Amino acid sequence: MEPVSAAVSAVLPAGGSGERLGGATPKQFCGLQGRPLVSYAVRAMERVSWISDIIVVVSPENIETMKSIIEKYGHKRVTVVKGGITRHRSIFNGLKVFAENQSSNRLLQKPEVVIIHDAVRPFVEEDILLKVVTAAKDHGAAGAIRPLVSTVIASGEDGCLDHSLERARYRASEMPQAFLFDIIYQAYQQCTDHDLDYGTECLHLALKYCKTNAKLVEGTADLWKVTYKRDLYAAESIIKDNLSQQICIITDLKEAVAQVGFLLHESLKSQVKVEAISISLSKNDSHLQNIFSGECYNFLCINDKEYATEEIQQLVDMLEKSNIPLLYPVVLILVHLSISENISFSIGLEELTKIKKFAREVKKKNILVYGLLIQCKVFLLP
Ligand SMILES: Nc1ccn([C@@H]2O[C@H](COP(=O)(O)OP(=O)(O)OP(=O)(O)O)[C@@H](O)[C@H]2O)c(=O)n1
Numbered sequence: 001m002e003p004v005s006a007a008v009s010a011v012l013p014a015g016g017s018g019e020r021l022g023g024a025t026p027k028q029f030c031g032l033q034g035r036p037l038v039s040y041a042v043r044a045m046e047r048v049s050w051i052s053d054i055i056v057v058v059s060p061e062n063i064e065t066m067k068s069i070i071e072k073y074g075h076k077r078v079t080v081v082k083g084g085i086t087r088h089r090s091i092f093n094g095l096k097v098f099a100e101n102q103s104s105n106r107l108l109q110k111p112e113v114v115i116i117h118d119a120v121r122p123f124v125e126e127d128i129l130l131k132v133v134t135a136a137k138d139h140g141a142a143g144a145i146r147p148l149v150s151t152v153i154a155s156g157e158d159g160c161l162d163h164s165l166e167r168a169r170y171r172a173s174e175m176p177q178a179f180l181f182d183i184i185y186q187a188y189q190q191c192t193d194h195d196l197d198y199g200t201e202c203l204h205l206a207l208k209y210c211k212t213n214a215k216l217v218e219g220t221a222d223l224w225k226v227t228y229k230r231d232l233y234a235a236e237s238i239i240k241d242n243l244s245q246q247i248c249i250i251t252d253l254k255e256a257v258a259q260v261g262f263l264l265h266e267s268l269k270s271q272v273k274v275e276a277i278s279i280s281l282s283k284n285d286s287h288l289q290n291i292f293s294g295e296c297y298n299f300l301c302i303n304d305k306e307y308a309t310e311e312i313q314q315l316v317d318m319l320e321k322s323n324i325p326l327l328y329p330v331v332l333i334l335v336h337l338s339i340s341e342n343i344s345f346s347i348g349l350e351e352l353t354k355i356k357k358f359a360r361e362v363k364k365k366n367i368l369v370y371g372l373l374i375q376c377k378v379f380l381l382p
Pocket residue numbers: 012013014015016017018019020021026027028057083084085086087088090091118119120225226227
């Protein structure tokens with residue numbers, strides 16, 4: 001992926017009440033696998049190293065809730081801003097923190113390009129963000145689009161069909177969108193109250209007020225917006241599916257063991273998202289902490305140590321300290337390699353019994369421990 005050559009920040013409108021979804025909690029604060037929806041969208045932005053500031057715009061009564069979410073999930077580079085009564089007004093408030101001194105927020109460094117992304121679209125990937133940002137740099141504005149699912153029709157005053165649009169010629173406008181900051185900010189400054197109260201499309205504002213024809217970028221199917229209750233269920237199953245498709249292979253620093261981890265990584269990487277790390281579990285490794293907070297729930301821990309329970313205990317301790325919600329079972333597979341010449345397994349029966357007992361204990365915490373003993377000969381690669 002080509003690096004981004006502009007200063008980029010993001011505004012995430014999250015100030016709505018979620019009327020169409022219903023319920024007392026606005027949808028952006030509904031929990032999916034124990035984590036609020038907005039936190040997934042923030043995390044998606046935060047993972048992208050070239051995005052500087054992330055502005056989350058929330059209604060005044062939810063400012064404290066948002067701040068506690070930031071604290072709980074350790075979000076970085078996030079500023080919380082007070083929203084308005086419509087989405088456009090909220091976005092405008094978000095943009096103002098880069099351009100106007102405000103009493104409640106300090107002025108942030110104005111970016112060249114600003115991304116606007118609904119906080120209720122949790123599955124945005126770096127690839128599409130890069131595409132819209134690059135296109136915005138070239139064209140002034142850009143937005144993700146998707147093919148229409150249904151045909152758009154217009155009804156007349158009598159409630160009968162007036163006309164219908166040729167579906168293949170139209171697209172659904174989704175998010176993320178990106179703009180040269182000056183273009184979208186100037187557009188918002190010129191908006192009428194009618195635009196701010198009834199408008200739904202930022203790309204349209206750039207066209208109407210700055211004569212900027214946005215570049216339209218084909219997006220992926222998972223950019224859709226959580227709008228109705230069924231969307232929450234769909235988002236939750238996508239999250240579960242993603243979790244089951246991720247695995248972290250942990251080996252100790254011994255060359256022979258690390259090499260098994262490397263080979264396993266090579267053979268699994270075409271099927272699942274896999275990360276292999278070689279670390280000493282007795283040290284509080286920051287890389288491993290990041291993997292935990294990225295919510296990886298499957299671990300394969302390979303070692304050849306005689307006291308394997310200690311290793312797995314250390315891993316469980318680190319996992320618990322990381323405070324990730326353990327609502328979804330964490331799977332820890334302990335692979336003990338017996339690579340000595342000795343035919344009998346180097347791990348003793350006593351140790352095995354300990355592992356079984358330990359597995360029974362942690363099962364109550366939703367952590368499933370499995371053990372695998374492998375007697376093998378490892379040939380080091382040259
Ligand atoms: N005054 C508002 C209204 C909406 N939004 C945000 O804009 C995004 C997209 O809007 P939408 O899906 O319409 O959210 P709601 O307005 O909450 O939903 P509804 O229209 O069903 O009430 C959401 O992240 C929402 O929180 C906002 O920041 N400020």
